[in-house]
Amino acid sequence: xxxxxxxxxxxxxxxxxxxxxxxxxxxxxxxxxxxxxxxxxxxxxxxxxxxxxxxxxxxxxxxxxxxxxxxxxxxxxxxxxxxxxxxxxxxxxxxxxxxxxxxxxxxxxxxxxxxxxxxxxxxxxxxxxxxxxxxxxxxxxxxxxxxxxxxxxxxxxxxxxxxxxxxxxxxxxxxxxxxxxxxxxxxxxxxxxxxxxxxxxxxxxxxxxxxxxxxxxxxxx
Amino acid sequence: xxxxxxxxxxxxxxxxxxxxxxxxxxxxxxxxxxxxxxxxxxxxxxxxxxxxxxxxxxxxxxxxxxxxxxxxxxxxxxxxxxxxxxxxxxxxxxxxxxxxxxxxxxxxxxxxxxxxxxxxxxxxxxxxxxxxxxxxxxxxxxxxxxxxxxxxxxxxxxxxxxxxxxxxxxxxxxxxxxxxxxxxxxxxxxxxxxxxxxxxxxxxxxxxxxxxxxxxxxxxxxxxxxxxxxxxxxxxxxxxxxxxxxxxxxxxxxxxxxxxxxxxxxxxxxxxxxxxxxxxxxxxxxx
Numbered sequence: 001x002x003x004x005x006x007x008x009x010x011x012x013x014x015x016x017x018x019x020x021x022x023x024x025x026x027x028x029x030x031x032x033x034x035x036x037x038x039x040x041x042x043x044x045x046x047x048x049x050x051x052x053x054x055x056x057x058x059x060x061x062x063x064x065x066x067x068x069x070x071x072x073x074x075x076x077x078x079x080x081x082x083x084x085x086x087x088x089x090x091x092x093x094x095x096x097x098x099x100x101x102x103x104x105x106x107x108x109x110x111x112x113x114x115x116x117x118x119x120x121x122x123x124x125x126x127x128x129x130x131x132x133x134x135x136x137x138x139x140x141x142x143x144x145x146x147x148x149x150x151x152x153x154x155x156x157x158x159x160x161x162x163x164x165x166x167x168x169x170x171x172x173x174x175x176x177x178x179x180x181x182x183x184x185x186x187x188x189x190x191x192x193x194x195x196x197x198x199x200x201x202x203x204x205x206x207x208x209x210x211x212x213x214x215x216x217x218x219x220x221x
Numbered sequence: 222x223x224x225x226x227x228x229x230x231x232x233x234x235x236x237x238x239x240x241x242x243x244x245x246x247x248x249x250x251x252x253x254x255x256x257x258x259x260x261x262x263x264x265x266x267x268x269x270x271x272x273x274x275x276x277x278x279x280x281x282x283x284x285x286x287x288x289x290x291x292x293x294x295x296x297x298x299x300x301x302x303x304x305x306x307x308x309x310x311x312x313x314x315x316x317x318x319x320x321x322x323x324x325x326x327x328x329x330x331x332x333x334x335x336x337x338x339x340x341x342x343x344x345x346x347x348x349x350x351x352x353x354x355x356x357x358x359x360x361x362x363x364x365x366x367x368x369x370x371x372x373x374x375x376x377x378x379x380x381x382x383x384x385x386x387x388x389x390x391x392x393x394x395x396x397x398x399x400x401x402x403x404x405x406x407x408x409x410x411x412x413x414x415x416x417x418x419x420x421x422x423x424x425x426x427x428x429x430x431x432x433x434x435x436x437x438x439x440x441x442x443x444x445x446x447x448x449x450x451x452x453x454x455x456x457x458x459x460x461x462x463x464x465x466x467x468x469x470x471x472x473x474x475x476x477x478x479x480x481x482x483x484x485x486x487x488x489x490x491x492x493x494x495x496x497x498x499x500x501x502x503x504x505x506x507x508x
Contacts, residue, residue, distance in 0.1 A: 095239060095242070110258060114258060117262060117265040118261070120267050164400070
């Protein structure tokens with residue numbers, strides 16, 4: 001086990017992850033990641049739900065896979081035999097943050113492609129219901145964001161289950177906000193708004209108000 | 222202090238080490254993933270309906286969206302799944318409809334060819350407003366309703382010509398769109414982008430069209446444009462099949478009833494009605 005990093009796992013920390021990822025540092029309303037699908041796909045509840053589910057799915061998988069990549073391929077301290085980078089740069093970790101971003105994009109894009117093929121073959125019903133949203137999230141910054149957050153060593157490093165769970169909770173937070181927003185926007189459609197405020201402008205105003213409301217969760221942890 | 226060669230060599234080696242590590246490492250990851258995906262693609266290949274490929278081949282492949290689907294591939298899948306009729310492809314026209322129907326083994330009712338008709342023939346050739354913004358009708362609409370005096374008239378900035386995927390619209394010297402009927406497929410993209418709604422898609426067999434959309438009272442319309450429809454109703458009176466109706470000071474043709482006799486064209490005091498059959502003949506004789 002590498003020195004200077006200690007691992008924690010207990011039920012308390014899992015609860016913290018839920019509250020933190022879903023409410024306190026919600027990906028859309030607190031971290032402002034994934035705003036493109038948030039504005040683009042929240043016009044109707046069913047498409048918002050599809051997108052939210054697809055993002056949750058990919059975030060969970062991406063968290064798991066990128067944790068493995070980070071731990072066993074990027075980090076030079078790893079004892080595993082197939083560390084490529086350590087052979088050239090020794091124990092220097094200064095390159096890891098740079099390589100992380102590039103390799104995670106590679107991982108996520110591949111993963112989404114693979115998941116798409118797999119679902120198409122094995123679970124056609126799910127493939128149909130996710131539809132266009134699955135390839136759309138290949139380059140979603142929220143997915144890359146959760147992978148990077150999971151592997152940013154602050155004072156403690158997440159364990160594999162905690163990282164995966166954090167990815168899942170981040171997806172659930174995204175799904176929650178997508179559903180809230182689509183519900184609001186379906187109501188907004190029927191309001192007599194000034195022409196200039198229709199569509200995205202009023203959606204952004206609502207987003208700001210929702211973000212303010214979510215700040216109220218700040219004291220929870 | 223001068224750098225000794227050994228030191229420079231050491232720093233250089235570290236730098237090269239970093240570059241080699243990054244390129245090799247990411248390259249290896251990429252190759253591993255690519256091989257993985259290739260294997261997955263082979264193993265998880267889904268039996269695709271060969272009909273989809275055949276249909277896709279028969280379609281023109283311009284992805285214009287006139288059928289209402291995301292593109293030709295989406296339409297091909299819908300047709301193969303019998304979820305969409307084979308005669309929605311406007312650019313393809315009757316040939317493609319027949320080909321698709323042949324592939325599906327069904328009959329199609331032959332549709333009339335359709336093309337875009339521009340319902341404006343304004344006389345004002347010079348702008349009444351000095352608009353210097355983006356050369357786009359929708360952008361211009363943010364500032365003014367009427368560049369050429371009439372608020373129903375064509376703005377002349379060529380958004381329709383720009384949008385046409387077939388190059389079937391050119392802007393005339395008067396800054397009016399001219400539809401080249403041989404190229405027009407009737408896909409309706411120009412009609413959907415025009416903020417003035419002066420373009421409509423009509424059957425090729427309809428020859429007589431009102432070239433005005435002004436709903437102003439006769440005097441106002443006439444002041445703005447010499448060729449405006451003033452809603453006098455003489456066309457409606459002379460029409461033998463009662464196909465013309467005056468609504469909001471503007472003549473409307475019911476294309477179901479119209480027999481394209483052309484009597485209204487001669488009767489119209491302002492020349493707001495045109496007979497496309499004559500215009501075509503004239504064009505043919507010139508050519």
